[in-house]
Amino acid sequence: MNMNDEFHKDGKLADATFVVENHKILVSKAVLSVASPVFCAMFEGDFREKTESEIPLPGKNYEDFVEFLRCIYPDKMKVITARNVYMILPLAHEYSVERMMKRCQDVLMRTVRKNYKENVEELYRHIHFSEMYSLEELKEKCIYLASEHTLKQFKTAKEMYQITDASHGKIIELALRRHELNKADEKVFTAKTKLQFYSEEPVQCDLNGKLITNGRRASDVCQALRIIERFKFTTNTSNNIESSLLEKLQILLDKEEDMEEFDLLPESVKAALQNRS
Known part of the structure; x- marks a missing residue:
């Protein structure tokens, strides 16, 4: 059986040994108890693990468990990445390590x-x-x-x-709601609307030809952004249009208006808004 002393190389602070597959792993009960209420209950409650020096963990994968410990120990605190997150997540959930879950x-x-x-x-x-x-x-x-x-x-x-x-x-349900919004957008997107988008000062009027005011609804701005994204405007002014609309939407969202239509914006539009923050 192989011995892993990575977590306490001198062995002085190690007061428990996990047995995972064909490996023994030296650990500190105190460190694990601080990180996990499940470990805390295991070591301090009325369980056999409290008095045993070797604790078998059947069904665990050795590599996954070691990676999990590397993300717990303060002197290591290994970064969770897209590569190891799928190894760690089940164990973080099982042992209720809330910060690691986050x-x-x-x-x-x-x-x-x-x-x-x-x-x-x-x-x-x-x-x-x-x-x-x-x-x-x-x-x-x-x-x-x-x-x-x-x-x-x-x-x-x-x-x-x-x-x-x-x-x-x-x-x-959300797909059907997106379909409803798309149908409404198609009705708005007329030849006249296209001319408004291509005009010299397109952001000075909304999709119905009305002047933009401070009271313009977030749903109107969301509709304009959906149309720009869906029909892929590529003129010299299209970026200015989108930028102005995103700026307007940021202001309106601070008032928590029309959140449903914001949630249903294409992901590319929401990413552009997030990049402005």
């Missing part, structure tokens, strides 16, 4: 935004993770991203990754 969710949010927003199967996989490990923010983000895609894609993804009926139903 770090895992932050990494997964960035990973999904960067790599998987166009991949419905991966979005369903991450919804599945979020439901298993109670990552509500990640679940909501993936549900909104998935709703930008098609019914056929939903069905294929659901066959691969089991998510709750509630989450799948929410995706369908």
Whole structure:
């Protein structure tokens, strides 16, 4: 059996030994008890682990468990990345390491935004993770991203990754709402509207030809941004239009108006807004 003394090389502070697969891992009960209420209960409660010097952990993967410990120990505090997050997340959840769970969710949010927003199967996989490990923010983000895609894609993804009926139903509901907004946008997007967008001072009038005022609703700005994104304006003034609308939307969102339509904006528009912050 192999001995891992990575966490206490001199062995002086080690007062417990985990046995994982064919390895012994020297650890400090105090360090683990501070990080995890589950470890704390294991070492201080009325459990056999309290008095045992060697504690077997059947069913655990050695490499995953060592990586998990590296992210706990203060002298290591290894960074959680897109590479190791899937190793660590199940253990962080099992041992109720709340700060680590938050770090895992932050990494997964960035990973999904960067790599998987166009991949419905991966979005369903991450919804599945979020439901298993109670990552509500990640679940909501993936549900909104998935709703930008098609019914056929939903069905294929659901066959691969089991998510709750509630989450799948929410995706369908949001997809239908996006369809309603698209139909409304098509009615607004007339030849006259195009001329307004291409005019010398396009942001001085809204999509119906009315002057912009401080009271303009966030839903109007969201509609303009959806139309710009959907119909891909590429004139010299298009960037100025979008920039002005994003600036206006930032002001209106501070008042928490029309949050539903903001949530349903294309991810590319929300990313552009976030980059301005």
